[in-house]
Amino acid sequence: MRGVVWGALRREPRLLVRIGVWSLLEAAPAVLIGHAVARAIEDGFAAGSPGTGLVWLAALGAAWALAAVAARQVVLAVAGIAEPFRDDLLTRVVEDAVHAREPRDSAAVARAGLQVELARDAFAAVVTTVRGFAFTVAGVVVGLSTLVPGALVLVLPAFVAGLTLFLASLPALARRQRAFLVADEELSDAMTGLAGGLRDIVACGDEDRADARLSARVARQAAAARSLARMTAVRTAALAVGGWLPVVLVLAGTPRLLAGGAGAGVIVGTLAYVTQSLAPALNGLIQGLGVSGVRLAATLARITAAAPPRPPVSARLTPPGAEVRLRGVTFAYGPHSEPVVDRLDLRIPEGDHLAVVGPSGAGKSTLAALVAGTLRPGAGEVLVGGIPAPDVHPAARVLIPQEAYVFRGTLRDNLTYLREPPTEEAETPAGAAGEVRGAGSGGGHEVDAVLDRAVAELGARELVEAVGGYGAVVDPGALPAGQRQLVALVRAYVAPARLVILDEATCHLDPAAEARVERAFVRRGGTLVVVAHRLTSALRARRILLLDGGRAIVGGHDELVAASPLYADLAGHWEPETVS
Structure with a gap:
């Protein structure tokens, strides 16, 4: 004070x-x-x-x-x-x-x-x-x-x-x-x-x-x-x-x-x-x-005394990698509430593709926020590349929530404002993110070329044309929810972040568009965590994390069906779709 x-x-x-x-x-x-x-x-x-x-x-x-x-x-x-x-x-x-x-x-x-x-x-x-x-x-x-x-x-x-x-x-x-x-x-x-x-x-x-x-x-x-x-x-x-x-x-x-x-x-x-x-x-x-x-x-x-101070952005650190570790992590919304995440130990290796599933209220979005560093655990620690998640530079990770944020401005500004790396020495994931970083020193044509490749990868060409091109001013209220999600997804794709967390970020897309987006992020490289909205998201992942009232089980689809009645029940209630 x-x-x-x-x-x-x-x-x-x-x-x-x-x-x-x-x-x-x-x-x-x-x-x-x-x-x-x-x-x-x-x-x-x-x-x-x-x-x-x-x-x-x-x-x-x-x-x-x-x-x-x-x-x-x-x-x-x-x-x-x-x-x-x-x-x-x-x-x-x-x-x-x-x-x-x-x-x-x-x-x-x-x-x-x-x-x-x-x-x-x-x-x-x-x-x-x-x-x-x-x-x-x-x-x-x-x-x-x-x-x-x-x-x-x-x-x-x-x-x-x-x-x-x-x-x-x-x-x-x-x-x-x-x-x-x-x-x-x-x-x-x-x-x-x-x-x-x-x-x-x-x-x-x-x-x-x-x-x-x-x-x-x-x-x-x-x-x-x-x-x-x-x-x-x-x-x-x-x-x-x-x-x-x-x-x-x-x-x-x-x-x-x-x-x-x-x-x-x-x-x-x-x-x-x-x-x-x-x-x-x-x-x-x-x-x-x-x-x-x-x-x-x-x-x-x-x-x-309302909350522990967070370090300023300029003082936060760029992790050397994108491995995620949770050690004894517990989190509850309030001192007298039951833990949403309870003593969770989890390792997400760099380059992994993890899908998070569970019933409503099981803590999926809470886990995503803990990994992104926007929530602090009540006990335990969350590390990204060996650095506490709240201390990680924002450019090193990106979280796209279900309700995508779009601001009033040009479409180009909306798509590129996360693309600057935290430091000149910071590495970027393979694919478009590294290309956008290189384009940062060039003119608008180079940036638009990188955006063109990202838009093509994620299937957002129709959105760009509907808005009127990269230079058109976007009215967030006039965009349907699915188009807002595509804007946020392209923004995350061209960012230098090596850790991408999609918290039901494709829920307003149809199954084919969702499959295309997730395949594009896998090819992009880096570590991908997807809070699954559909069963097919879980089936496309290399591993699946099931959350159930503070408990957690990690495995493949067949393993979880055999080991967890809850997962088998969830899989049975998901609409059957063809895995793309």
């Missing part, structure tokens, strides 16, 4: 310098106020020279006007730091939603986005408040030491005591603020679930239990709010000690100050330093850190 904050502050050093320069100007009234009041009284109004007094007050007014201009510039500079900070947090939230081990509904993502906005506002408030406090206190110390040094002994000890009391309470404040946020979120989730299930609750006569469960959530949230309120009372005590006790001490020490040569104007000026600069600065710090700082700590803890 500290790294996130310090990283945002260090990103733009020139903005920090700009904030410092304008803060010096903004602190001018804190330095001048005591002197201006003292001189206006003693050299002006008390000496029968109101003009002199007005000049000193006018100088103080000019300092306040300058401080207002400086404050505006500080706010703009702080915004220049806070906005990139917000963008970093929002990126983390989106990546967390994409890679979360537990599915995230839209409400949860929206709440996370709201927390990002709260964190941004709190971060800006904390930076502004702490900076203002530091410069104001420094200005007061300079002003008092030049006006009446003896007053520092009366003011600073009490001020430091109040500040220390407040800072000591901050960790407890942060914990209770976080507990309140958690309780508030749990209550919101419970109310949302209750509202969505009211009809079923009434139909089942479960009103009393539903009321008890929701009442317990309300009670926890109320208890967290009361605990937070009790802790915030410490802030009032800190302000009383650090902000107002110095006033009492200055008044009590006035005889000694007068005996030391200070005049009435100096005493009033000293009180002006305390009441108009020091106490407001401490109050601002207490409000800023006690509210915004605690909120920042709590929201950052919620955001940064």
